[in-house]
Amino acid sequence: MGMPGILTHDVLKGPPPPPAEGGWGGDGSPEGFGASRKASFTALFVLLAASTMVFAAFTSAFVVRRGMSDDWISTPKPPILFVNTLVLLASSAVLEIARRTLRSGERSRFNAWWSAGTLLGILFLVGQALAWRELKDAGVFVATNPSSSFFYVLTACHAFHLLGGITALVWVDVQALRLSLGPAKRTAIDVSAVFWHFLDGLWIYLMILFYVWG
């Protein structure tokens, strides 16, 4: 100890190994309390656990509600969902390319790729809004049928998560375009990218749920 912990190692290579006796030395970061990469990732995984529980609860309600009743009529799914899925997958891939360009030190290319990934994320949300409009025009509302109730609840909850993710992506993008991405902020890049990939996987899961059981 003694030297300020977080600046003595390259944050992109991860934190220093823990002292032999366990414990992390309270980080000792001089630039703010606990602003450590490791804690940020712990927080991210804790958040993902909570989100997983929310969707697990919805899924169990879905399974029970479907299994117990005879009033379940499958809701026609708007075909635009497949386009949206491709857009979302593309956004994840583009963000991953952006992270690789940053790793090889090409800052300006990173900015372009990250901006593109962010825009694709926003485009996905627009696509989801179109899907809802299509359902609305077809006269399918929340209360129409249990399957439409669950469709709206699950897509809305996913979209709500996505709004949080997009806020993070935009924040990183603003920092990147201002060329103020110091080493500490690269944690924000990694955390928001992992969160975004999680939302990707979540959406694939929801698509399977809708098309197999919905």
Next chain:
Amino acid sequence: MSSPVVHAHHAPEGFIRRYVFSLDHKVIGIQYYFLGLFSVFIGMFLSLLMRYHMVNPTVSVAWMAKLWPTAAAGGVMTPELYLSLMTMHGTIMVFFVLTTVPQSGFGNYMLPIQIGAEDMAFPVLNMMSFWTTFLALVVMIAAFFVEGGAPLSGWTAYPPLSAAGRVTGPGEGMGQNLWILSIAIFCGASLMGAINFISTTVDLRCKGMTLMRMPLTCWTWLVTAILGLLGFAVLLAAGVLLLLDRLAGSSFFLPAGMMISDRILADHKGGSPLLWQHLFWFFGHPEVYIAILPGMGVTSQLLSTFSRKPIFGYKAMVYAILSIGFLGFLVWGHHMFMSGMNPYSAMAFATLTMCIGVPSAIKTFNWLGTLWGGKIHFTTAMLFALGFVSLFVTGGVSGIFLGQPALDLYFHDTYFVVGHFHMIMGVAAIFGMFAGTFYWFPKMYGRMMNETLGKIHFYLTFIGVYCIFTPMHYLGIAGNPRRYSAFTDVEYLGGLIPVHQFMTYAAYFTAAVQLIFVVNLFWSLMKGPKAPVNPWNATTLEWTVPSPPPFDNFAGVHPVVNHGPYEYSVPGAASDFIMQTDPPSAVPSEH
């Protein structure tokens, strides 16, 4: 404390940044504490109104008519008002007292110091967590003031009562909407808190603070945070579905063909009220442990400190905490034996419920083992910790009865259950809070509390709560149903009215003696004698820093831990306690 000074952080200037929207975990902990203190008095007031009404169901009270011009017109409360008081009593006590004070209050204040950190991992999130909780409380209390008043559906909000809307009762309009909204906001606050507690414990421990050197309080706060994280997520999901049933006309929980108050509800079909019960109790049972685990941690800490002995079986205690947390997610069905569940499922839930008796008994035996042969110091804090053990055993034993499906069918809707959960979840947890208050007050405010007042308060409260809640078990066995606003017209219960009268007087008495605590708290805040750094000769890190601690807890120094948390009366050592930060040589045999 061997590391050199790195960089001391200073508190921000200005009242607002320092005391209102503070980022300091200590200020936030105190904010949570006082939010809980405010809530507990509201909850207690509601319970006194209920107890008064039960034994004086026809007596007119003038000010009641002023408070509730319609629901208590003529000064006598309607059964619906009684139910709304019961709902709000339970909700406020469970969420804003039992969930808030032991974890968010004491945990926020003490966790970073006990593990040698400067603050929580995410101070801004921590501040947001408190103010979100505050907002949830405001929304909850607002339910009293909307048209129709507070909801009637209990703290468990069972549909169809909670889902069918205004037709089911006066509080089931806007009041129930606000209730669900408040709980949803509370879930968000709880998530933010859990993120901080877990990240801080995992990543910010100081050098040498291995997991197995953490005080047991930190273990209980960690496991409680995990339970809150997973449990409140499910409650949030359930709340969203319930709100949609009420506002968007969906049918998640509402079946077809319901007839309520001579009206057929034609808009809903196919939903399952049982689905809510499953989702709710998947949260609700872990919630019981959210309330009680931190009290167990404080009790362990205090029994060891004031017996001047190491905690008996530290590792067994840690594994017991972890298994209670894990098993807590597998037993939700024991709240639903009455729901007509398959007897095989009931047997599975009953068996798992009995399994929780094992880690609970481990904890109890280890507490007794810690006391055995110790040099016991009967401070007020210690008395409340001993009281906790007593209440935990009393409430736990009646839990064994209720865990049997055959017995639960008889007991479930009687006062037996009310007695059980008040003993184990309510009063035991509250005793844990009192113990924590008397133990940590010197550290938090730099002054000592008055021990004489404290002991008077303890003995009167201890007698008082047993007088209120023990007769409830007898009432339950005699078949006295719960949730009824009056029993005077029921012939077979006539003989039990004197028991109710006794409990009501005991409740008045117990509520009155809480004023002793309030006087002691505020008098000591202002006039108490100055507290030394380590008034109890305790070993954990909070007792190495000034009382109250500086803004960044350790004034820029990074503590280094060399010892376990409960090294009392070590043979050959210079004093009867070894601080966690003492050099390794403090234990003669170790090196």
